[in-house]
Amino acid sequence: MRILNGSEVIAADRRAIRSGTPGGTLMKRAAGALAEFIDSLDAIRVVFVTGPGNNGADGIVSSGLMRKKTEVEIFCVFPKEKVNSNFLWAQAVSGRGVVFMPSRAALKKSMRSADCVVDCVFGTGFHGVPRGGAAMAIKEMNAAKRLVVSCDAPSGLDADTGKAHLAVKAAFTVTFGFPKKGLFIGAGAELSGSVRCADIGLRAPARKSALYMTSPRDLARKIPVRNSRSHKYTSGHALIFTGAMKGAASLAGLGALRAGAGLVTFAGAGMKDFPEAIVIDYKTDFLKYIRDKNVRSIVFGPGFGRDNSEKAAVILETLSKTDIPKVIDADGIFLAKKYGYLKKLKKYVITPHTGEAGQLTKSSLAAPRSWDTVKKLSSSLNAVVVLKGHRTVISDGKSVMINPTGNPVLATGGTGDLLAGAIAALLAGGMGLFEAAAAGVYAEGLAGDLFMKKKGASGALVRDLAALLPAALKIMKEERMA
Structure with a gap:
């Protein structure tokens, strides 16, 4: 819009x-x-x-x-x-x-x-x-x-x-x-x-115009919908790499499942408390696994940590060899920049907050100048950029979309991890990079709005927001203004 x-x-x-x-x-x-x-x-x-x-x-x-x-x-x-x-x-x-x-x-x-x-x-x-x-x-x-x-x-x-x-x-x-x-x-x-x-x-x-506001009316028909013949693989399989902080990866997995992914696989150890997901170890041939298990999207970064350089380099090299849509978040952004993979990766969404984006751009991130900054960053990386903040900005290098949903409820640790998983679910369901990023951001913000309407602006756990993602996506599919 x-x-x-x-x-x-x-x-x-x-x-x-x-x-x-x-x-x-x-x-x-x-x-x-x-x-x-x-x-x-x-x-x-x-x-x-x-x-x-x-x-x-x-x-x-x-x-x-x-x-x-x-x-x-x-x-x-x-x-x-x-x-x-x-x-x-x-x-x-x-x-x-x-x-x-x-x-x-x-x-x-x-x-x-x-x-x-x-x-x-x-x-x-x-x-x-x-x-x-x-x-x-x-x-x-x-x-x-x-x-x-x-x-x-x-x-x-x-x-x-x-x-x-x-x-x-x-x-x-x-x-x-x-x-x-x-x-x-x-x-x-x-x-x-x-x-x-x-x-x-x-x-x-x-x-x-190249400036838009995210609207359910523009996204409703592209949001994945299950039917009587759907199964876990047709609903989308998301692969999430885990690292030092398992909680962040767990929240990304929760976001993926609540946003509609049929299956989540964690690559890494220590995820025993997540019975809804499959866990594989780092010895796996990831390219073969992606091909054989019909993986439709990949998340790298939430809770991974910045110390395991050897493991990170192997994962990034693997990711550079596949066209499967990816979400690069948090530590993944730092590591991809450190090892020179930001321009080697294909088909990905990168989700920096203002601090991380400042390291990537060295430019003003105050609106409206931030809109042009994000657009240029997207174009230079050939990636969809999601600049997270009070008015989250999404760009594919051609257009800029401003997200209108969300409130202080989202000012809690873990919402970025949840968002990464939600975007991955929409990618796994078949949405394009730009549309999936816009829909994921809108849905998480709307979940925060639904929480605030009932319980106020503070006290939300990320799990509370995850539980509201299905309702938010339902509202969006119905093109309702809620």
């Missing part, structure tokens, strides 16, 4: 209306997507905080489309005489009452008794500094310590530049039409939280 400037999305909205799509229809589509997302939170009480324009109208219409059992309260932080015609239409359509110009105390009390606060004060067209009631509302939403969902863009954020003087810090942003560039750069990358984009029927401008 292409990433556009906020001004380009506004222009696309106007083109759709000129072409015959009523503005009310576009608003109902946007509101329906927002309502569906809020319903997925299973909140008992939801407070909407609105502005006087179209963003507020989106929120009001969505409130009328939510589950009837949800308790709803709506506050507009502008005087009633300031609202536009769409706002009044939304009130009539939804049948909801609105409290205008609430006091700070009333707004604070209402929000702090809510399960979810929906931010609809300003939208994509906002530029400048929030003032008056809007500024007060933004400060109170940030202070309420409740799960905040922003409608289209966090209020106060410039959707073109990602700049903000005072803005809502959202856990989730449900944006409409196309993802806006400002959600992924500058302050926007932190303020917008996990981003979902609803298709409301807009057409993108004709200009070429």
Whole structure:
């Protein structure tokens, strides 16, 4: 899904209306997507905080489309005489009452008794500094310590530049039409939280673009699906090399199985506590094993260690002789660089975090400059690069994809190992390198989002996230926005 400037999305909205799509229809589509997302939170009480324009109208219409059992309260932080015609239409359509110009105390009390606060004060067209009631509302939403969902863009954020003087810090942003560039750069990358984009029927401008946001809609048909004739080998066989730290390899194996691999083999000793997998030793003829046992993907790096130089060199030489798709992670990146194999390997995904990527590129890794850096690195290695971070970036050397899912739940040791295994499973199932990397990153981030919706942003074990991978992939296959 292409990433556009906020001004380009506004222009696309106007083109759709000129072409015959009523503005009310576009608003109902946007509101329906927002309502569906809020319903997925299973909140008992939801407070909407609105502005006087179209963003507020989106929120009001969505409130009328939510589950009837949800308790709803709506506050507009502008005087009633300031609202536009769409706002009044939304009130009539939804049948909801609105409290205008609430006091700070009333707004604070209402929000702090809510399960979810929906931010609809300003939208994509906002530029400048929030003032008056809007500024007060933004400060109170940030202070309420409740799960905040922003409608289209966090209020106060410039959707073109990602700049903000005072803005809502959202856990989730449900944006409409196309993802806006400002959600992924500058302050926007932190303020917008996990981003979902609803298709409301807009057409993108004709200009070429190499910048995209990962979307289930683009990946759904490529994610492997089992049928009545599937067996462990047709579902994909992943080979994972183990080393000094068995736990990391174990998490990679867990990621592979939870993401759909039919079989996992560990190459190395000491994996007796993983009954679902096969274990072979380093004396095995790996090329023969790969051929005879129909291995479809390989993982090298998680927990391998950096001290066993002889073993690493043998494995890397073996990997350089096969076209089987590979995931090179963690210590594997260090060792492949040390022994000069980064440009000798074929068909692989490399998954550095910012520290590892800095060693490979010696360039800025701050967005948006990091997008070009990752693209150049991918091109130079002839590999798909996954730069792991708050806004994980994926590139095949031609296009750049920004991942919108994930949250602080993922800030725990082992999530990178889990990701390596998940990508390997999707590769083993037949996905291409770029698609498998994008889908694996999106699925792990979505698993984190599913955890946060139910249990908050801390306390997750990597095993908890692994257990949610099947649900995340199911949502993606159904092209749902959850």
